[in-house]
Amino acid sequence: MSRSGQCGYVCSVPRPRLPRAVVRAGALTVAAPFAVAAALIVTDAVKKYRRDTTEVKFPHLPPLDGEVAGTRTRLFTYGEDLYADMLAAIRGAQHTIMLESYIWKGDAIGAEFKDALIEAADRGVSVYVIFDGFANLVVPREFLQFPERVHVLRYPAFRPGLLTLNVRHSGRDHRKILVVDDEIGFVGGYNIGSLYATDWRDTHLRLEGPAVWDLRNAFVDFWNSTRRSHLPVLPDPGSDLWEPHIRPARNAPGHLLFPIRGIYLQAIDRAQSHIYITQAYFIPDHEILDALLAAARRGVDVRVIVPENSNHVVTDWLSRGFYSSLLAGGVTIWLFQDAMVHAKTATIDGVWTTIGTANIDRLSLSGNYEINMEIYDEGLAAQMERVFESDLSNCRELTAEEWEERGRVARISERVLAPLRPLM
Structure with missing residues (x-):
């Protein structure tokens, strides 16, 4: 038999055990976001069940x-x-x-x-x-x-x-x-x-x-x-x-191709006048968030339309986790009323437009197969600005003052849910 040190034979050294309190705390940290998400989903389902099924109306333009x-x-x-x-x-x-x-x-x-x-x-x-x-x-x-x-x-x-x-x-x-x-x-x-x-x-x-x-x-x-x-x-x-004036950007995760995020970043970085974004689910990563805030700092009019209440309540809460930074940085947030806005579009400086299937979130920008058309044309950009103005007529602006008055439970929920952002 082989020997090791003074043990006489090979010694089995027990692994140190983590204190039970630490293990429980870690388990709670992992479970908490999912528990809060589940509670939000159940609550939202009950609200929707009780809600009157009235006809949905919102402004829209002819083709x-x-x-x-x-x-x-x-x-x-x-x-x-x-x-x-x-x-x-x-x-x-x-x-x-x-x-x-x-x-x-x-x-x-x-x-x-x-x-x-x-x-x-x-x-x-x-x-x-x-x-x-x-x-x-x-x-x-x-x-x-x-x-x-x-x-x-x-x-x-x-x-x-x-x-x-x-x-x-x-x-x-x-x-x-x-x-x-x-x-x-x-x-x-x-x-x-x-x-x-x-x-x-x-x-x-x-x-x-x-x-x-x-x-x-x-x-x-x-x-x-x-x-x-x-x-x-x-x-x-x-x-x-x-x-070059009209071309596709195609995300293909199986081939490690993710150009849609790139076209957004390049266009935002070029912006001099205005950025109008409409998104169903808006959970920007750090680079897109920083680019939007940098544009606002240099005087660009940055506006984002999102649904006040989308069909995915957890996504709404994850999106709200960015509102403090956006509002403090001069980005205006517009909440679409009484209907789901599901568009994935942006138009910048009256010349650049993207229309497609990708949301500004990690799932769309690095997980899903997606396609967005990137179009450089003043005529189409003007049409998209008309669409944006029409949508604004059905929005209310979320002010920094209103956002700061939200309750403690909302603030805690935003922080607890933050670890779920990479999954959305």
Whole structure:
């Protein structure tokens, strides 16, 4: 037998045990944010259940037409207008339809889209569909089953990173894309469902012309890299278009590509006059927060519209954790009233605009598959400023004085929930 020191034989040295009080304190620290989040979710659900189901009304503009570098554009701020245009494009398809949606409700609007796609396949159109499995867990499985002539890719509901809370390996396919005949494309924040047609304020963009290739390419790349063997490979033609005035930024966590955060930072750093941001879920990281505060310090008019009460109460509270810094730094916060604003847009200095699917939070900027169009055009920026002004008419400004008067429970809850920010 081997010997060790004066023990005579190899000694087993016991590991020091942490005091029981320290272990309990650590467990409470980890559990507290989740406990507070659970309490908020239950309380919010009860409030929504008791709330009167009155008709939701908010200002919105008719579709706004324009042109950017040879591509015709149409800006949508109301779901009914958008869905009518999307369905018309699907029903007029001659060759191919590529539809990708994060959420696809099994309601009347959802069924209308499903029927239109099947009818297109019946007349010989090649139809390809992608939807996110996790986002549609509450949708009856049979609703999202299609005839074999419709090619369907269901992005897996559960991914391995979920167990380790790694957003890069657990994020979702959060994109919303429609491409018809490689000639007409749609991208933006709208999912598919009756709720979004009339009750949510969102923003979507239609493209017709050369820039549609970018949306097609985004769909094809995701399809070919994610498809299973029973699904066909889509052709991946190149393009001779190099147009810097309208181009996509595509987050692809599986390939370590995260350009959307970069386009925001570059545009914010360039701002001289004004920054208008509209976000459903606003949880900026330190770099974006610092860039916004630096812009405000140099005299830029920085305004952020968020819902006063979104459909995710925990996200609301996490967002509020930044309000003190933003308000103290000269950023104005505008709370959208009596409806959910779900847009993911920004426009800066009357020249730069982004419209897409990504929120300013860690999940969108480093975890999900996302796509935002980056557009440098005064005409479209002017339209986006009209949209922003319309939305402001349905907002109330949150003042620093009002925010400082919030109660002690709210302040404590904000601090306790802060560790959850990297997960959202």
